[in-house]
Amino acid sequence: MHELSIAEQILDIANEYSERENVKAVQEIELEIGSLSGIEVDALTFALDVVTKNTVLHNAKVTIIDVPARARCESCSHEFLLEDFFSPCPECGAFQTETIQGQELRVKSLIVNDG
Amino acid sequence: MCDTCGCTQPDDAVTIRKPEDAHIHEHTHADGHSHTHEHPHASGQDHTDPHAHDHSHDHDHTHDHSHPHTHDHEGRSIAVETDILQKNNLLAERNRGYFEAKNILALNLVSSPGSGKTSLLERTIRELSGRMAINVIEGDQQTMNDANRIQAAGAPVVQVNTGNGCHLDSDMVHRAVKQLQPADDSVLMIENVGNLVCPSLFDLGESQRVVIMSITEGEDKPLKYPNMFRSSQVCIINKMDLLPHLDFDLEKAKEYALQVNHHLQFIELSVKTGEGFDAWLQWLEQRTKK
Numbered sequence: 001m002h003e004l005s006i007a008e009q010i011l012d013i014a015n016e017y018s019e020r021e022n023v024k025a026v027q028e029i030e031l032e033i034g035s036l037s038g039i040e041v042d043a044l045t046f047a048l049d050v051v052t053k054n055t056v057l058h059n060a061k062v063t064i065i066d067v068p069a070r071a072r073c074e075s076c077s078h079e080f081l082l083e084d085f086f087s088p089c090p091e092c093g094a095f096q097t098e099t100i101q102g103q104e105l106r107v108k109s110l111i112v113n114d115g
Numbered sequence: 116m117c118d119t120c121g122c123t124q125p126d127d128a129v130t131i132r133k134p135e136d137a138h139i140h141e142h143t144h145a146d147g148h149s150h151t152h153e154h155p156h157a158s159g160q161d162h163t164d165p166h167a168h169d170h171s172h173d174h175d176h177t178h179d180h181s182h183p184h185t186h187d188h189e190g191r192s193i194a195v196e197t198d199i200l201q202k203n204n205l206l207a208e209r210n211r212g213y214f215e216a217k218n219i220l221a222l223n224l225v226s227s228p229g230s231g232k233t234s235l236l237e238r239t240i241r242e243l244s245g246r247m248a249i250n251v252i253e254g255d256q257q258t259m260n261d262a263n264r265i266q267a268a269g270a271p272v273v274q275v276n277t278g279n280g281c282h283l284d285s286d287m288v289h290r291a292v293k294q295l296q297p298a299d300d301s302v303l304m305i306e307n308v309g310n311l312v313c314p315s316l317f318d319l320g321e322s323q324r325v326v327i328m329s330i331t332e333g334e335d336k337p338l339k340y341p342n343m344f345r346s347s348q349v350c351i352i353n354k355m356d357l358l359p360h361l362d363f364d365l366e367k368a369k370e371y372a373l374q375v376n377h378h379l380q381f382i383e384l385s386v387k388t389g390e391g392f393d394a395w396l397q398w399l400e401q402r403t404k405k
Contacts (some may be wrong), residue, residue: 002282009138009199029191031199038342039317051158075363085341086374095374099345105199105316 003040005106007047011057013107018056021112028111030078034104036069069102071088130276131291131375134266137259137274203317203360207285209283210292210320214303219402221303223321225343227336228309230329231353233261236269236304236393242396244269248301252291254283254308261306271295284315301365302403304360311340322402329354334368337375349382351395356385 014026033039041064052058071081073089074096080089082102088095128382153297214221219370224232233253253261262274273291275283288305297303307314322352326347328336331354337344344350348374357366365383373378382398384391 002316003286004315005282006199006282009153009202013195013197013199014203017254021193023193036342055214085345085376086338086371088374096377106199107195109195110193111195113190 002038003043004051006039006044007051010107011049011055012053014057014110015055017110023056023110023112023114025058026056026110027058027113027114028063029057030065030108030111031058031062032048032065032067032068032103032104032106032108034067036082036099037105038103038104039105065108066102067102069099071097071099073097117214128278129280129287130278131257131287131294132260132264132272133182133271133273134261134293140318152324161314168250182305189354195250200316200318203285206289207318207320210285210289211290211322214320214322217297217299217301219297219299219301219303220306220399221319221321222321223305223307223314223319223324225307225311225314225324226309226327226329227311227332227340228324230309230327230332231386232306232309232327233264234371235351235353236306237264238386238389239304239396239399240265240268240270242392243399248298249299250295250297250303252283252288252295252305254306256280256285256308273298274301275286275317281310282317283307283319284317285369288319296335300403302399303336309342315340323348325349327351327353330357330363330365330368333370334364334384337368337372341375346370348381349398350379351382353386355383356373356388 010029010031016031017023018026033041033044040069045062045064046110048057048062050094052060071082071089073094075094076089076092078089078091079100080091082099084099085099086095089097198265210221213219224236226232236251238253244250249270251262251265251270253265253272253274254277255261256277256279259274259277261274265272273294275287275291277283277287283305292303295303299350305319324347326349328350330352333339352365353369368380372381380396382391384395386392
């Protein structure tokens with residue numbers, strides 16, 4: 001369950017930015033997770049629940065922005081949405097494709113309330 | 116905690132140590148059976164020192180004004196835009212730079228448990244004895260077993276026990292390399308935790324990632340665990356001596372793997388009989404030529 005180490009990295013990043021901005025509690029955290037990033041979103045939200053107890057992320061809303069995977073065919077340069085790593089190009093049927101989007105794992109923003 | 120002697124070694128602690136530093140306890144019970152267990156030495160551990168200090172402020176704030184209006188408590192957004200794996204990736208690049216400067220070929224060996232990673236290393240070390248300096252980092256959740264096997268085969272080794280962790284990361288490799296101190300122009304074999312899922316996301320700073328599958332597994336492994344096959348450069352297919360006895364479709368397996376990653380290079384071999392092993396040794400020797 002590598003989602004646990006991913007959750008710990010997310011907390012580290014949230015801590016770093018909260019300290020820098022002098023934030024005590026985060027209301028919401030936005031994550032960009034590529035559909036082929038290798039992360040199980042349910043496992044990640046569960047892991048986040050566990051590691052964020054009594055931290056700046058305690059009870060913060062977790063918003064997951066799904067980034068759909070896209071690939072470019074090396075044979076015909078067609079770009080298409082990819083559901084898995086082993087689908088051929090829908091235009092020419094070639095398997096020689098490069099993933100150009102969908103493996104993202106990013107913390108996009110923290111939403112905080114200074115009031 | 117050990118039920119017998121009460122020593123505390125939490126299951127989730129990461130320990131990094133050489134076989135000779137593993138401190139074996141032996142207990143003999145009244146009924147005549149005995150068991151052993153290990154302790155990490157202090158030298159093999161990192162200590163984190165929490166530097167806590169208190170601040171107190173001793174001045175008063177007196178506010179004497181009222182807020183008749185209502186506040187709109189909409190949050191402020193702080194743009195972060197940071198890769199979650201940034202810390203691991205940065206340290207992996209540092210490892211990579213160190214390996215490149217010392218001309219060390221670092222391989223990250225990944226597979227499911229039982230595909231023959233440790234046996235492959237044992238045979239490789241024995242066959243290349245005197246020809247190639249091989250160092251090994253062994254990753255397992257628990258036990259020094261693999262490190263002991265590698266040491267017996269004749270290579271310097273450091274065991275990383277990840278506790279509950281399901282993969283190695285670049286910091287563990289960084290710390291293990293400090294203990295191993297591999298020589299210039301040597302080979303560093305990093306045997307990852309047996310797991311086809313989690314290690315795929317964690318760059319260790321390796322020169323090449325080698326995925327090992329054995330033909331006792333299904334030929335659709337590459338489709339079931341595509342991230343691992345996608346991120347590897349070489350695929351070793353092991354236990355080829357069993358091919359006549361199994362229903363494994365070798366061509367189908369390679370076809371699936373190529374669908375996931377058309378750059379993948381295959382080496383088919385049997386660690387047990389040595390069939391095909393020369394191709395693997397040649398591959399290593401080509402990559403370590405100056």
